[in-house]
Structures are given as C-alpha cells and as structure tokens.
Amino acid sequence: MKDVPKKITIDELATFCKRKGFAYPSGEVYGGLAGFWDFGPLGVEFLNNLKHAWWQYHVHQREDVVGIDGSIITSPKVWEASGHVNNFVDVAVVCKKCGHKTKVDKHELKDAKCDKCGGTYENLGEFNPMFTTEVGPVKKDAIKAYLRPETAQSIFANFKLIYEHARLQLPCGIAQIGKAFRNEIAPREFLFRAREFEQMELEYFVAPEAICELMDEIKSVKLAVYTAEMQEKKQEPKVMKLHDAWKKGIIKTDWHAYWLAKELMWFVSLGADSSHFRARQHTSSEKSHYAVDTWDLEYQFPMGWRELQGFANRGNYDLTEHQKASKTSFEVIFDNATGKKVLPHVVCEPSLGVGRAFIVFMLEAYAFDEKRQNTILRLNARLAPYKAAVFPVVSKGRQLELAQKVHRELGKEFSTLFDDSGSIGRRYARNDEMGTPYCIAIDEDSLKDKSVTIRDRDTTKQIRVKIDELRDTLRKLIWDEIAFEKAGKKVETRVK
Numbered sequence: 219m220k221d222v223p224k225k226i227t228i229d230e231l232a233t234f235c236k237r238k239g240f241a242y243p244s245g246e247v248y249g250g251l252a253g254f255w256d257f258g259p260l261g262v263e264f265l266n267n268l269k270h271a272w273w274q275y276h277v278h279q280r281e282d283v284v285g286i287d288g289s290i291i292t293s294p295k296v297w298e299a300s301g302h303v304n305n306f307v308d309v310a311v312v313c314k315k316c317g318h319k320t321k322v323d324k325h326e327l328k329d330a331k332c333d334k335c336g337g338t339y340e341n342l343g344e345f346n347p348m349f350t351t352e353v354g355p356v357k358k359d360a361i362k363a364y365l366r367p368e369t370a371q372s373i374f375a376n377f378k379l380i381y382e383h384a385r386l387q388l389p390c391g392i393a394q395i396g397k398a399f400r401n402e403i404a405p406r407e408f409l410f411r412a413r414e415f416e417q418m419e420l421e422y423f424v425a426p427e428a429i430c431e432l433m434d435e436i437k438s439v440k441l442a443v444y445t446a447e448m449q450e451k452k453q454e455p456k457v458m459k460l461h462d463a464w465k466k467g468i469i470k471t472d473w474h475a476y477w478l479a480k481e482l483m484w485f486v487s488l489g490a491d492s493s494h495f496r497a498r499q500h501t502s503s504e505k506s507h508y509a510v511d512t513w514d515l516e517y518q519f520p521m522g523w524r525e526l527q528g529f530a531n532r533g534n535y536d537l538t539e540h541q542k543a544s545k546t547s548f549e550v551i552f553d554n555a556t557g558k559k560v561l562p563h564v565v566c567e568p569s570l571g572v573g574r575a576f577i578v579f580m581l582e583a584y585a586f587d588e589k590r591q592n593t594i595l596r597l598n599a600r601l602a603p604y605k606a607a608v609f610p611v612v613s614k615g616r617q618l619e620l621a622q623k624v625h626r627e628l629g630k631e632f633s634t635l636f637d638d639s640g641s642i643g644r645r646y647a648r649n650d651e652m653g654t655p656y657c658i659a660i661d662e663d664s665l666k667d668k669s670v671t672i673r674d675r676d677t678t679k680q681i682r683v684k685i686d687e688l689r690d691t692l693r694k695l696i697w698d699e700i701a702f703e704k705a706g707k708k709v710e711t712r713v714k
C-alpha cells in the first residue's frame with residue numbers, strides 16, 4: 219500500500235489549509251483583508267515547529283551563529299541609513315489588456331510585459347512598500363516611523379553590540395526570526411506574497427576576501443544552477459555539485475555556494491525533494507539597491523519556478539551606511555595578535571519567508587492514498603503539528619482514564635492530540651489528513667500488559683510498546699533515531 223504525492227494548485231492548498239484549521243484569511247467573517255493571514259490550531263503548531271527546526275539548524279547546531287530578536291518598530295534613522303526610505307521603491311503597474319496589477323523594477327518598466335497575457339503595462343507611479351505609523355499619542359509631537367520591511371536591519375544596526383556581547387569572531391553569523399511588513403501592490407497566491415509575513419534571516423559576516431573553510435560540508439550537494447548568462451542565452455539550468463560550480467567560477471564566491479547548499483540540505487533533511495529546487499542568479503537589472511551579487515533558491519511552486527529564499531551579497535554596504543549615519547565605528551578586531559581591525563562583509567545573506575517555507579513543506583507532504591481513499595499529509599515528524607494522537611479504543615471507564623494519563627504524560631514533551639470521538643478508522647483518517655505521524659491506541663489489553671499500540675501514518679504498520687518506554691520511543695521515532703519496525707513488537711492488525 220503506497221500513497222502517492224498529489225499535485226495541487228495554490229488555491230487548492232489554501233482551501234485545504236482553511237478546512238483543516240492551518241490558516242485563514244485574517245478577518246474572514248468580514249471578508250478578509252488582502253495579504254493578511256491568521257493561523258489556526260494546526261497552523262500555529264506547524265509554524266512553531268518550522269521556525270524551531272530552522273533555529274536548531276542555524277543557531278543551536280552551529281558554533282559560529284547566535285540569534286537575536288529585534289523590535290518591529292525602531293528608530294526611523296535605521297531605515298534612512300539603510301537606504302530603504304529613498305531606494306526601496308517599486309513601480310506599480312496595471313496591464314492595459316487584462317487589468318492584472320503587479321510591481322516592476324523601475325529599470326525594467328520600459329520592456330516589461332504582463333506575465334499573465336503578454337500585454338503592455340500602464341505606470342501607476344512609484345511607491346515605497348514600507349508601512350508607516352506614528353510613534354507618540356500626541357499628534358503634533360508624534361514622529362513618523364516604519365514597520366520593518368525586513369528583519370535584517372536590526373542585525374546590522376546592533377552588529378557591534380551583538381559581536382561584543384556574544385564574543386563573536388569572524389567569520390560568524392547573526393540569525394533572527396520575526397515579522398516583516400510590506401504594503402505589496404498585489405498580495406496573492408496564499409502566503410506566497412503577503413503584506414504581513416515572517417522572515418528567517420541569517421547575516422553571515424566575514425573579513426574582506428576571507429575564504430570559506432567549511433566547503434567540505436557541502437562536497438556532494440547537487441543542485442540545478444541557472445546563471446544570469448544562461449538566462450540571457452535562453453539555456454536550461456544545469457544540475458551540478460555546488461562545490462564544482464564554485465571551483466569553475468560559475469558561482470563566484472565560496473560563501474554563496476556554501477550557503478545555497480546548506481539551505482537546500484535543510485529543506486531536504488525535513489523531507490523535501492531536491493529536484494524541486496534550483497539556484498538562480500539575479501540578472502543585473504534585478505538586484506536590490508544594496509546587493510553586489512544575488513542568488514535565489516527557487517522552488518517549483520504550482521504557479522511556476524519562483525523565489526523561495528534570497529541570498530544577496532550585501533558586501534559591507536549596510537555596516538558602512540550605519541557607520542556613516544550613526545558616526546559610530548562598526549569595525550571589529552580581526553587579528554588579536556596585531557589588533558588589526560576590519561569592517562566585516564556580508565557575502566551571503568540567506569533570507570527565507572516562513573510562509574513560503576510553509577507552502578513548500580505542505581506541497582511536498584500532500585499525498586493521496588487510493589486504498590485508504592484519504593489525503594495523507596506526510597509531514598516530517600519534526601514539523602507535524604501533533605507528534606501523536608492518543609485514543610482509547612473504548613471511550614469510557616479505565617481505558618479512557620489510562621488514555622488521558624498517557625496523553626498528559628506525553629504532553630510534558632510533545633504536542634499531542636487526545637481524540638475519542640468517532641470510530642477508530644475515522645480517527646486514523648482524521649489524523650492522517652492533519653499529518654499526525656503516530657496514533658497511539660489504548661485497548662483492553664493495555665490495562666493488563668501496560669502496553670499501547672502505535673500506528674505509523676505512512677505505512678499503517680503497528681507496533682506494541684510499553685507505556686513506561688513510550689516517551690523515549692516517541693522521541694527516537696520523531697528524530698529518526700530508530701526504524702519504526704525496531705521500536706516495538708510487531709502487531710499484525712490488532713487495531714485497524
């Protein structure tokens with residue numbers, strides 16, 4: 219019995235997420251507000267797991283990265299210095315033929331054609347997507363401030379403090395997960411382009427010209443590479459080892475090859491298929507005001523290949539600007555022996571939208587099982603909203619009491635769901651659809667042998683495990699430290 223991945227459109231995914239309680243348009247009862255989303259009971263668990271998995275990989279499991287949590291509103295001087303007030307500008311356009319509204323880079327306006335129908339655009343004027351607000355309740359004394367359009371700037375503006383407090387040494391990274399806001403002209407495609415969204419960003423600081431000593435970590439990682447030149451010559455992307463792409467000068471810096479590979483490895487470690495990703499270099503007209511060279515990790519979304527995560531080479535643009543505007547030195551000691559100081563460069567800034575990662579993992583997990591006639595959400599156990607559902611086969615008496623006790627015990631460590639309504643088959647189906655990797659059934663025998671049955675979502679295989687060992691076993695299963703069949707005594711079809 220095998221479930222098969224099912225291709226769905228972005229609208230079908232949005233409908234599924236609404237039906238199961240992952241995400242809804244914000245203010246749904248009043249018709250919603252374009253570009254704003256609320257996350258329901260499953261959505262909040264899934265989002266928290268996703269962000270936690272990112273944090274573990276980028277902060278906890280590295281010795282060279284620390285994290286921060288900056289505020290959403292900060293001194294407007296930060297945004298003046300970073301160039302966002304003057305340069306973070308797009309042109310709003312509307313297609314003269316089909317009325318499709320979008321934004322284009324001002325350098326591309328002359329040649330831009332509608333991506334829906336190929337028609338020409340009418341210019342609706344330049345706009346800055348930063349949301350503004352006023353700080354201070356008395357109108358005449360209030361100052362104009364901005365909701366941050368990226369999390370990166372609180373890392374740059376605080377760089378010197380963080381560097382000293384965490385006793386960092388180059389090369390090193392500072393990571394942050396948090397809300398960002400952009401007044402997009404055309405929010406669309408579910409969470410893909412929202413007005414309020416979250417970013418998971420890592421600014422990786424190196425001494426100018428420093429080489430990446432970590433390249434061995436990515437030696438075997440392969441990805442389709444699509445350079446600016448290939449795009450201009452209308453060539454197809456080429457699958458290659460990212461290490462080789464750097465050696466051959468296709469990817470100019472080792473740091474870019476390294477972080478592209480590491481980010482792909484993160485997605486793959488959580489169940490994504492690497493053939494759905496590619497690295498695309500920005501063409502010269504696409505680059506942001508601060509970027510020297512930019513690559514995107516793109517994903518094959520249902521609406522086509524699109525940016526999932528950006529990797530800008532910001533050079534020392536941001537630290538230079540904050541240094542100038544604040545009249546504070548952002549240089550750090552590079553060589554303790556000589557006391558030599560440098561202004562660090564950010565050769566690569568992996569910057570990922572949480573909402574886009576949400577869509578990717580959902581699409582990768584969505585499958586349909588013909589035999590079970592049910593959707594199976596094959597989310598990696600670490601991402602799944604609930605790690606296990608606990609149910610008594612008979613929802614009363616001692617079985618019910620024991621199931622409640624098991625649920626409380628597991629709840630000390632895992633997000634688990636207690637489910638005692640409907641037939642056992644219905645409970646399995648419900649949990650398969652919400653991505654719960656393990657269902658734990660308490661039956662009549664459990665009262666005597668102090669064991670429970672665990673059923674695996676993807677194979678429907680079942681094992682019997684002692685209640686005393688359940689917490690340990692579940693932890694090992696979630697972290698893939700033990701094969702399901704080896705985690706307990708095999709059960710034929712004890713509980714269907």
Ligand code: GAP
Nearest residue numbers: 368370410411412415526527528569570571574
């Ligand atoms: N600090 C660099 C920066 O913000 P960006 O390419 O503008 O670069 C980085 O954004 C990532 O943030 C994107 O790759 C995408 O994943 C996410 N993102 C940007 N705008 C978004 C939006 N309106 N809705 C959802 N995600 C967005």
